[in-house]
Amino acid sequence: MSDSPLDALKDKLSEQAEKIRELEKKADKTLEDSYDLDQHRSLLEQKAQILAGLPEAAEPFVDQLPHETRSAVEQRLSTFANNAQQAMGVGSVFFMRQLLYPEDYREGQANDLESFIQNIK
Known part of the structure; x- marks a missing residue:
C-alpha cells in the first residue's frame, strides 16, 4: 500500500505502463509469428x-x-490521452505503435510514460 497520494499515483501509472509494454510485446510477437494484422491492430488499439x-x-490520486x-x-x-485519441481517430496502426516513443528512442530506454512516472515530484 502506498504512503502518499503521489506514491499511489506512481503505482497506478506504473501498472498502466506495464500493461502497455505487455500489449506492445504481444503485438510485436503477433507480427513476427503469424503476421496477423487484425490481432496486431487490436492489441495496439488496447494500448491506445x-x-x-x-x-x-x-x-x-491526482485530486489529492x-x-x-x-x-x-x-x-x-x-x-497522453489526446494523442491516443487522435491515433485511434485516424485509425493509424503506426501512430498507435509510436505513442510514447520519441524519434530518438533507443530500445531499452524508458518510454515517455515511464520517464514521466520517474520524474513526478
Whole structure:
C-alpha cells in the first residue's frame, strides 16, 4: 500500500505502463509469428485505449495532490490521452505503435510514460 497520494499515483501509472509494454510485446510477437494484422491492430488499439483512459484512471490520486503538482500531472496525462485519441481517430496502426516513443528512442530506454512516472515530484 502506498504512503502518499503521489506514491499511489506512481503505482497506478506504473501498472498502466506495464500493461502497455505487455500489449506492445504481444503485438510485436503477433507480427513476427503469424503476421496477423487484425490481432496486431487490436492489441495496439488496447494500448491506445489505456493511454486515452489515463486521466480517468489517475483522477482519484491526482485530486489529492498539491495544486502545482496536480496541474502539471493533469496536463501531461491529458496530452497522453489526446494523442491516443487522435491515433485511434485516424485509425493509424503506426501512430498507435509510436505513442510514447520519441524519434530518438533507443530500445531499452524508458518510454515517455515511464520517464514521466520517474520524474513526478
